[in-house]
Amino acid sequence: MIDGIRWRAGFEVEVILGDLGISRFAREAAYEPMDLASPEFCRAVAKALTEHTGQRWTAPQAAPGRPGFYVVPEHGLDPLDWPRGRLAGVELLTPPLPFEDADVVRRQIADAIFEIDGDFNFERSQFTDDCGWHINIDAGDEQYLDPIRFIVGVDEISLLAANGRLFTEYTGLQRHSVGLAVLRHLSRDREGALLCSSGFHNLANSAAGASKRYAANFAKAERGYLELRHFSALAFLDGRDLVDELERIPGAMEMPFSQISRLEKIYRKKLHLLSHWLEANRTRFTWSTGPMVVIACGEVFFDGEPLGALAVNGTAEISLYGSKEHSYIGMISGLNFAEIAEGAALLALDLAEIANLGLVTTKSGNAAFRREIAKLAKMLKADPVFSSSHQRDLIELAGKLRARGHYQWDED
Known part of the structure; x- marks a missing residue:
């Protein structure tokens, strides 16, 4: 219980x-x-x-x-x-x-x-x-x-x-x-x-x-x-x-x-930050696909260099290349074909958060994309409300308030 x-x-x-x-x-x-x-x-x-x-x-x-x-x-x-x-x-x-x-x-x-x-x-x-x-x-x-x-x-x-x-x-x-x-x-x-x-x-x-x-x-x-x-x-x-x-x-x-609203604002703020990052980098993403056989296969590029494998079969899937041959470091599926840049941006956010958490992971094989991930990670780290520990603290505080019969807190 x-x-x-x-x-x-x-x-x-x-x-x-x-x-x-x-x-x-x-x-x-x-x-x-x-x-x-x-x-x-x-x-x-x-x-x-x-x-x-x-x-x-x-x-x-x-x-x-x-x-x-x-x-x-x-x-x-x-x-x-x-x-x-x-x-x-x-x-x-x-x-x-x-x-x-x-x-x-x-x-x-x-x-x-x-x-x-x-x-x-x-x-x-x-x-x-x-x-x-x-x-x-x-x-x-x-x-x-x-x-x-x-x-x-x-x-x-x-x-x-x-x-x-x-x-x-x-x-x-x-x-x-x-x-x-x-x-x-x-x-x-x-x-x-x-x-x-x-x-x-x-x-x-x-x-x-x-x-x-x-x-x-x-x-x-x-x-x-x-x-x-x-x-x-x-x-x-x-x-x-x-x-x-x-x-x-x-x-x-x-x-x-009344309490989840604070976490919601943080979530929106993070995606707002990512939206600005994407718009600053959108034109650097390009992609191509081969002919449709069973599925259409191709690649996503960043600054003209390979970034990841692309598969399209009604919906699209991106698998980011790692720094070693035949290695992959992230994937996102269920994209519409028009959402490839958005999908790549969400993977950049994942990798930036993984870096800030200090988790061991291989790096992108695309040097320019690595630099942009590092910039994104730095922006996230600059605001402590984006941290996992802050999220955990808010959930624990909400539990304590709830146990005392309080269902709201003062806004920041």
Whole structure:
């Protein structure tokens, strides 16, 4: 229970398993077409988990119709290059439980995985890096899952970086979606006059990312829960308690609008700064694409030098080149073709914040773009309200005020 609101969490965690002492038949039938774990293998895993956790696990053939403890094949885990002895990848599903109970179940599952399969899934490798932990959180009818609170109140850069999940195909930032809408707006409303009052709130909520492309997937908010895809399976198996792992997400979601307005102003101010940076550099971005075959492939340039790979298939995706050959340091997808400069600007903002956080990352292979990122990072660092620590302090203060029955604070 956090500040009187009873939050719940259900888990979806991916693991890569060996033979678990299962029958020769189940081992030989481990895969179905497309390298999916077979029904026999999933049933063997469910049986082993039942024996070790005391919970009743099953392996349904079709999508489960109600919450429960399930073992299902995970199509995203490809066994072709796995080390010898690894048989199949599965996803373990749990029902929604209060945070305290969910953490107990989580430890039971982690202990069971270690007992039946050893430490393979507990050690970081190129194989376990592909395994994710998705957390579905809800607070029943006590708390509306309004996207604006998450968008302005959660530091996704730090959270994704801590889990090794930055810039993957399925963990886009909410800012990548909302920021595009705001930058388009600011190109016409230069001072952001129409984003004051409820304007920004309405724009951000309508632009919130609602698909598996985003680390925070608001597609399921209408069903009463928010899917968080920021976390690694390693964090599930050997991480901090759930409340600490969530990095104050529930705290941000609980903030009333009288308090969230301060974070909203900071968010708008940051995108306003980025808008000015973009307009100063817009003409330096160019791009080209080849002919459309299955998709159209090309490149984005900055000052005429390659900046990143471009793929267009209805929507566009930019993958920024690193300083080493065949390396990439950032990506943004879901762009309209007319938004390529805006997309590159949002990646510049990501990299500037990563630099200010002192996180280890490779640098852009484009020297001129590196210099502009450094300038942007310096502008952000000059104003302490843009820091992650300031954001955390505001959320903690809001929690303390709320606990005392205060729902607003004096404006700066």
